[in-house]
Amino acid sequence: MKGWLPRVKLNTIHAKLLATYLLLTTLGTSLMASYILWSFYAYFMQTRQVDLENWTTALSESAADALQVKNLQRVEVLVKRYGAPQTITLRIFNQQGRLLATSDPRDKQVTDWYKVPGVWEALQNRPVQGITKGLFSTEDRLYIARPISRDGQLLGVLRMSITLEQVQRQFTKVIWSVLGTLAMIILICALISTRLARSLSKPIEVMRNFAIRLGSGHFGDILLFHENNELDQLAAELNRMSERLASLDQERRVFLANVSHELRTPISNVQVTIDALKSGAYEEPQLRDRFFQTISNEIKRLSQLIHDLLDLGRLEAGVTQLEQQMVSIRGLIHRAVNATEPRMQALGISVQVNVVDLAIEGDPERLLQAILNVLDNAIKHSAPNSQVFISGYKQGKQAVLEIRDQGQGIHESDLPHIFEQFYTTDPSRKGNGNGLGLAIAKRIVEAHQGTITASSVANQGATFTICLPL
Incomplete structure (x- = not known):
């Protein structure tokens, strides 16, 4: 018996294990990153919506005070004060949907305010909020339209919209931060996965090469490594198989040697007797009969040996x-x-x-x-x-x-x-x-x-x- 440990190269098992680990890692981290990004986006949007609701609630009360006494100048001042041309657009309509005041000078170009999202619903005394495109740009804006009421009477409509550009910029920073973290995690996991895949594939490759050597007739080798897991049990079984095959191979050699010996003896005896008969023993009746009896006995012995060998072979092969x-x-x-x-x-x-x-x-x-x-x-x-x-x-x-x-x-x-x-x-x-x-x-x-x-x-x-x- 001799110790044997082959040199292991990177193999398909290692590649498959590494690909599996990386795929699972990428999938898991991607799902986690997607959930984080979705949570951040939902948080940003919810925060802006809450801010917008609070602002419009307070402004609608101030606007109701001015509309109740028909003080349009105060309405104009209110709109100019809280509206910002680049980020916040504030509009106030009367109960017929006519624009009374706006923070955006370009609103004079709009002829039909009923088509503007939220205005018609607010005139029906239903507050509405959502996301839409700007009236004069393609940027996304978060809007809210709510009726202005006092003592159950509809006095008008307040519509406020804010640009999402700032939110989107903040969210973009979050995206890049998450993606950078994701890439770093995948890289670290790739290094860990490479080591883990190699630790799993190496003993498997060793066992494969060991089995190949057994298949090529190198019986009696011993597999040497310690993993302290199920692979140890498999290695022990392979070692037992190697020892058993070595034993069987030795038995086969001994069997062939014994068969050769058993077959050679009667055949040699028959050959020697025939040669003696050819040399003149045939002329002596007593000697000839004894030689013929020897040939008969050796043939019977040979026949019995062949019969026993066939019988034993069938029994061991399980075909009987x-x-x-x-x-x-x-x-x-x-x-x-x-x-x-x-x-x-x-x-x-x-x-x-x-x-x-x-x-x-x-x-x-x-x-x-x-x-x-x-x-x-x-x-x-x-x-x-x-x-x-x-x-x-x-x-x-x-x-x-x-x-x-x-x-x-x-x-x-x-x-x-x-x-x-x-x-x-x-x-x-x-x-x-x-x-x-x-x-x-x-x-x-x-x-x-x-x-x-x-x-x-x-x-x-x-x-x-x-x-x-x-």
Whole structure:
């Protein structure tokens, strides 16, 4: 295992994260700025409207005093005093809508005052206010027109308008201030977003490159970085995957080496025997028959090895379809014992069976194959004139099957590997097996959602325990 940390470059993940952060920041700050500007504008307009209402209320009272006594000169003085030609226009009309006094000399050009916004409504005793264009310019003006009344009698109309230029100038300053602040906020957020996006994209890019290396066959590398978040968990899983792939790759190499060894031995034996027959052994009947028997035995061994390899491959790939039917454990044991009885009798081995009648759901032929493989292993390692004990009982929701022999047992160092492919406790591989029987049995039991374990006591034999769900 070796530490590995690739160099990370700016990538599309970083760009996407940065773009997302900037977009959200710009959108959020823009909405906030718009709300602030709208609030300021509403505040300015409301302030001017309140001022205009207060002014016209006070002026309408003064104008009512003058109109009540028909003092038009006083009305003129009032208009001239409070009207300003550039910013404030003040007009007073009589009850027929005729202009009595104005602060704007250009008003003499107007012939129909009923068309001026607010005049007609005020003559109907309805005060009106709003925003309109100036009579002699295109600038926006805030106006208010209110009736002048005294003791319930309409004496005239007062209309006052003010230019919004000053308000607009003030608002423009506010706009530039807000926009400047907005730009500064976006810039600061961009710098923060760049750092944040890089901190998030860097480990992701590291993991991507790490996965690419795994895909190219560099198993066993370790991903080194600490983020103290979910990425740490992902890195840990990638490290576990890397270690598992390295282990599987090693197992694959060992498997190929073992397969090569197992295939090479019978083929070499057959080749040597054929060469011997060609060299003259064919002329001697006794030697020829022995050589033919050797060829036959090696071909059978080779055929069994190929069959076991295909069987194991299908089980590991999960392509083997298991039948689902009710199976009697006792019936399976009797079939297995009957199949191996001639061999046990030849070796002087007896069997003692104590199995209760239990039923499980599974594939009877596959389960029989697993039991036969385990029983074959027990017979192979049993001493002559010894016994093999087979017991079956119920434990909780499982059916437990134990097969125990009276051989030398399994060495403690061999127990963890006993179910591995081609593993054998005979280093010279001179036994009859090929090291696949127990591996196949394990795959069959696991395919039935069960477990198989092995235990051993030195010089007292080994015990294989199969647990299957009822």
